[in-house]
Amino acid sequence: MSLAGTASAKAQPSMLARLFARQELALLVCLLLVLAFFSVTVENFFSVRNLTNVLGQASLPLIAGIGCAVVFISGEVDISIGSLLATIALPLIIIMNDTNSLLLGISGALLFGLIIGLVNGYLTAYAGINSLIVTLGTMFIMRGGVYLYTGQRAIPDDASLDSFIALSDGRLFNVLPYSAVIAIVLLAAFAYVMQHRPFGRQIYAVGGNQEVARLAGYDVRRVKFICFIISALLATVAGIILAARVGSAQHTAGLNFEFQVVAATVLGGVSLAGGIGSLTGMALGVLILQFLSNGLRGLGLPTEWQLVITGMIIIAAVAFDEAKRRRANGG
Amino acid sequence: MSELTHASAPKRFVGRQLLGSSQLVLGAILAALCIAISIAAPQFYSEANIIAILRQCALVLIVASGMTMLIITAEVDLSVGASLAFVGCIGMAVLNSTHSLSLGMLAALAFAGGVGLFNGLVVTRLRVNSLIATIGTMMMLQGGVYLFTREAVQNHNQMASFTDLGAGYVGAVPVPVILAALIFVVAYITLRFTTLGRYLYAVGANDKAVRLSGLRSERLKLFAFVVTGLCVGVAGMILSSLMNAGQPTAGRGFELTVIAAVILGGTSLLGGRGSLFGTLLGVLVLKVIDNGIIILGWNQDLQMVVPGVVIILATYLDIIRNRANVR
Numbered sequence: 236m237s238l239a240g241t242a243s244a245k246a247q248p249s250m251l252a253r254l255f256a257r258q259e260l261a262l263l264v265c266l267l268l269v270l271a272f273f274s275v276t277v278e279n280f281f282s283v284r285n286l287t288n289v290l291g292q293a294s295l296p297l298i299a300g301i302g303c304a305v306v307f308i309s310g311e312v313d314i315s316i317g318s319l320l321a322t323i324a325l326p327l328i329i330i331m332n333d334t335n336s337l338l339l340g341i342s343g344a345l346l347f348g349l350i351i352g353l354v355n356g357y358l359t360a361y362a363g364i365n366s367l368i369v370t371l372g373t374m375f376i377m378r379g380g381v382y383l384y385t386g387q388r389a390i391p392d393d394a395s396l397d398s399f400i401a402l403s404d405g406r407l408f409n410v411l412p413y414s415a416v417i418a419i420v421l422l423a424a425f426a427y428v429m430q431h432r433p434f435g436r437q438i439y440a441v442g443g444n445q446e447v448a449r450l451a452g453y454d455v456r457r458v459k460f461i462c463f464i465i466s467a468l469l470a471t472v473a474g475i476i477l478a479a480r481v482g483s484a485q486h487t488a489g490l491n492f493e494f495q496v497v498a499a500t501v502l503g504g505v506s507l508a509g510g511i512g513s514l515t516g517m518a519l520g521v522l523i524l525q526f527l528s529n530g531l532r533g534l535g536l537p538t539e540w541q542l543v544i545t546g547m548i549i550i551a552a553v554a555f556d557e558a559k560r561r562r563a564n565g566g
Numbered sequence: 567m568s569e570l571t572h573a574s575a576p577k578r579f580v581g582r583q584l585l586g587s588s589q590l591v592l593g594a595i596l597a598a599l600c601i602a603i604s605i606a607a608p609q610f611y612s613e614a615n616i617i618a619i620l621r622q623c624a625l626v627l628i629v630a631s632g633m634t635m636l637i638i639t640a641e642v643d644l645s646v647g648a649s650l651a652f653v654g655c656i657g658m659a660v661l662n663s664t665h666s667l668s669l670g671m672l673a674a675l676a677f678a679g680g681v682g683l684f685n686g687l688v689v690t691r692l693r694v695n696s697l698i699a700t701i702g703t704m705m706m707l708q709g710g711v712y713l714f715t716r717e718a719v720q721n722h723n724q725m726a727s728f729t730d731l732g733a734g735y736v737g738a739v740p741v742p743v744i745l746a747a748l749i750f751v752v753a754y755i756t757l758r759f760t761t762l763g764r765y766l767y768a769v770g771a772n773d774k775a776v777r778l779s780g781l782r783s784e785r786l787k788l789f790a791f792v793v794t795g796l797c798v799g800v801a802g803m804i805l806s807s808l809m810n811a812g813q814p815t816a817g818r819g820f821e822l823t824v825i826a827a828v829i830l831g832g833t834s835l836l837g838g839r840g841s842l843f844g845t846l847l848g849v850l851v852l853k854v855i856d857n858g859i860i861i862l863g864w865n866q867d868l869q870m871v872v873p874g875v876v877i878i879l880a881t882y883l884d885i886i887r888n889r890a891n892v893r
Contacts, residue, residue: 364881365836368829371822372878379870387867494701501698542709550702554692561693 258504258512258556262519265552269523273530280533283410291412293525296496297518298418299473301425302466303500304517308429309462310442310509311359311366315351316496318377319467320474320489323347325384327475328484331394340399344471351377352467356460366463374493381486390484402479414476421469426514438462443510498549499524504556524548589832591883592847595876596854603858610861617740623853624742627846628801629824630831631746631753632794634845637828638757639790640770640837641696643685646798647820648707653678653802655711655812658719667727675799681707682795689791690784704821711814719812732807742804749797754842766790770837826877827852832884851876 274281299316306313323344331340355373359366392399405413429435440448441458449455477488503520505512527548528541536544604610629646636643653674661670681703688699721728734741757763768776769786776783806812831848833840852873859868 358878358882362882363885364878367835368877368881371826371829372874375822375826375870375874375877379867379872379874382867382870383865494704498698498701498705501695507695507697537712539709539712542705543713546702546705546709549705550688550692550694550699553694553698553702554688557693 259515259519262503262516262523266519266523266526269526269530273526273533277530277533280530285529287406287411287415289525289529290415290418292529293521294412294414294418295473295477295492296499296521296525298421298476299466299470299492299496300500300503300517300521301421301514302469303496304503304505304512304514305425305429305438306366306462306466307500307505307507308442308509308512309438309459310445311459311462312497312507313355313366313370313463313466314493314497315355315370315374315377316466316470316473317489317492317494318374318381319348319351319470320477320492321381321484321486322351322377323471323474324478324484324488325381325390327478328390328392331392331396331399332390335394335396337396337398341475344475345468348467348471348474349464352464355467356463359463360456360460385484385486387486389481389486392478392482392484395482399479400482402476403482414480417472417476421472422514422518425465429514434458434461439510441509495524496521498545502549502552589841589844589847591887592831592844592851592880595880596847596851599851599854599858603854603862607858607861610858613738615857615861617738617743619850619853619857620743621740622856623849624740624746625801625805626820626824626827626853627746627849628742628749628804629794629797629820630827630845630849631750631842632790632797633824633828634831634833634840634842635753635757635766636790636794637825637833637835638770638837638840639766639787640773640835641689641787641790642700642825642835643682643791643794644697644700644821644825645681645685645703645707646794646824647817647822648704648711649678649681649795649798650802650805650817650820651812651814652681652707652711652714653799654806654809654816655715655719655814657799657803658721658806658812659715661725661728662719662722665723665725667725667731670728671799671803674803675796678795678797678799678802679792680795681798682792683788685795686788686791690787715812715814718809718814719806721806721810728807729810730807732804732809742808745800745804749800750842750846753793757842762786762789767838770839772838823852823873826873830877830880851880 270281279285299320303313303316326343326347327340330343331337334340351373355366355369358364358369402413407413407416429438437448437453437458440451440453441455445455448458474489478484481488499520500512500517501507501520502523503512503516503518505517505520524545528545531541531544532538600610609615629650633643633646656677657670657674660673661667664670685696685700685703688694688703689696692699694702730741732742736744755763757766765776765781765786766789768781769783773783776786805816809816827848828840828845829835829848830851831840831842831844831846833844855872855876856869859866859872
């Protein structure tokens with residue numbers, strides 16, 4: 236305690252610099268700059284309606300991003316989440332059409348998601364196959380499976396349950412979309428677990444240095460196994476919200492979604508190498524990209540330009556981050 | 567760790583190495599597939615069908631040759647699919663305006679090589695993880711191609727030499743197959759028999775050791791990125807010749823097929839380990855499966871499911887075999 240005290244006393248002038256060295260703060264500044272820029276240039280950008288709309292849109296990558304970040308921090312990757320979105324919409328919609336019960340539909344979807352997580356996790360953690368290969372494989376299998384089952388046609392939601400539609404249309408206090416509320420609650424819960432619960436620290440330890448984690452007595456395989464299950468279940472939640480939004484099970488749902496989430500997660504400072512990053516950073520990364528694309532649309536730029544600019548920003552942000560890290564390490 | 571050192575060690579016992587290689591597993595899978603399909607559908611072994619398979623292999627093999635080198639240096643390029651589409655459009659546009667196949671080809675190679683150079687510089691100079699850097703490039707190219715052209719660039723002058731690039735034959739062999747074979751052989755010789763090839767393995771196995779021994783590891787990686795880009799340039803021109811147009815929507819998911827073939831061939835994503843011969847087998851397995859699904863009259867959507875299973879299964883078999891070898 237006294238050590239820390241003297242250190243901070245010595246470093247008084249550089250307090251600000253140290254604060255800026257914090258990944259999250261730099262990201263927050265970026266987000267504020269984006270918000271400020273578009274508030275000035277785009278009419279109605281800085282309105283409650285638009286801002287909450289963007290939050291609603293951001294809920295999908297936010298929810299799936301939690302899982303993506305957790306898996307990254309454990310030192311693995313999961314690129315099957317896009318296909319998973321399309322896959323779990325099938326049991327969801329089919330069960331709801333048959334039983335008229337949202338609860339049963341969601342249970343079915345979560346069960347499917349759980350199975351996918353179990354498979355990804357088992358093959359990676361226990362069978363020892365590289366997670367990029369495993370999830371590339373399951374990505375193909377799931378997308379192909381959805382095409383096979385649906386004959387490449389959307390399955391409409393005939394039940395039209397009010398509670399299901401509320402997932403896309405409903406707003407808490409008529410302001411905040413329910414999907415954003417779900418995202419914020421999940422984010423807060425998982426951020427707490429990652430920072431303050433033993434299991435969260437175990438994930439950091441496993442991703443940071445597997446050998447040391449093993450010697451410290453952690454069950455490395457079990458930790459990774461659970462991370463994949465978390466990722467699949469959270470992607471399932473995102474998939475349920477997406478299905479509610481489009482009102483059907485779309486065979487093309489979530490195409491390239493995994494790249495969008497991976498990009499935002501890395502932009503948020505979560506390292507692919509494992510052990511580094513935070514859920515707050517990931518969330519800021521998602522929000523920056525979402526507000527950026529919303530603002531660019533507001534400026535009347537076509538979607539193509541949004542893709543180009545997003546691509547450039549991702550590269551620039553990661554390059555900047557890398558340069559900063561090297562300077563911090565003295566070379 | 568033991569795998570890495572094993573891979574970069576000089577290969578002395580050819581017989582033992584063959585037995586212990588993942589190619590054997592893959593070769594067996596390929597043979598079993600061919601036998602099974604030909605029993606179910608005898609037309610599998612017809613000349614026309616074999617040529618069709620080879621032609622479909624050509625595009626993937628060309629890009630996979632470069633990608634194998636790149637993955638051996640422990641990097642990866644996800645932008646090849648988006649680049650393939652863009653290259654086809656640019657090549658076709660230049661061909662239309664200049665009426666010269668060589669200028670069109672040159673433009674395609676310059677563009678694709680430029681994309682490779684850009685990826686390589688971002689990864690080696692700015693130190694951005696290649697998975698992320700090339701996702702970024704992929705987005706830029708996907709957006710860029712639509713800014714370049716909203717619809718397919720049609721072939722206006724129908725030059726015979728351009729059509730031959732995709733659809734022509736030399737004797738009984740399709741031109742794309744010959745091009746693929748040429749590129750494959752050059753890449754194979756480079757990786758297997760030249761110092762440059764050994765350095766590429768070394769960079770992938772232990773980047774730091776390579777730097778400490780006075781080599782510029784960045785240059786070697788840059789080289790692999792540019793080679794991959796150039797391969798995409800050739801493939802893009804062949805594809806636009808086959809489709810008789812530059813399609814901005816072409817190449818969706820192509821990067822995953824290429825990487826799947828390379829991984830299936832036993833090249834490690836960690837770098838330093840792998841072979842082009844394995845990649846050739848990987849491409850053949852994937853395309854024979856595709857072909858089998860078609861001639862057996864099965865639902866073509868299985869063309870996504872089966873490769874997914876095969877990639878996981880083949881990698882798993884490889885791991886089991888490695889464990890058995892260690893024991």
